[in-house]
């Protein structure tokens with residue numbers, strides 16, 4: 542079994558960053574606003590959030606989950622060289638017909654507002670129901686990484702592969718797929734954080 546993880550839109554202008562008053566923080570913070578989250582069963586969503594947060598924690602980036610749209614004032618902030626991000630993710634029950642049949646998500650780096658769409662029915666259909674929460678966590682982490690990297694690219698290995706194979710699904714059922722080294726480098730560049738680790 543092999544699935545396209547996602548489709549990428551055109552890269553538009555860089556993310557808008559507004560100065561905002563905030564205190565010192567040891568690690569970059571990404572606030573992820575989930576919209577239409579009731580599409581996903583509560584327990585599955587909780588597990589998925591844990592998986593995605595764990596993947597980013599391994600790279601020294603903290604995810605904070607929010608429900609619903611961000612307020613205008615929260616849309617982006619930058620504090621003392623540590624760029625904090627605010628991302629909007631929408632869960633769609635179905636995908637538009639223009640997307641390949643096996644794409645599970647859609648991301649548009651650089652777009653204001655909702656920049657990630659997750660096609661939840663396709664995540665459910667991609668593998669066994671037992672794996673759905675873990676797979677959803679990986680799809681979330683994959684798409685969030687696209688937005689943070691800000692470029693339309695995939696990696697040969699790990700979380701950011703364009704296609705996950707049966708062995709990738711097997712691996713993620715046991716432990717999270719790692720970031721490839723080039724993804725760590727791109728995240729590091731994004732946050733200007735030389736101390737970010739590969740999280741393996």
Ligand SMILES: [Zn+2]
Pocket residue numbers: 546547548683687695701702703
């Ligand atoms: Zn992708």
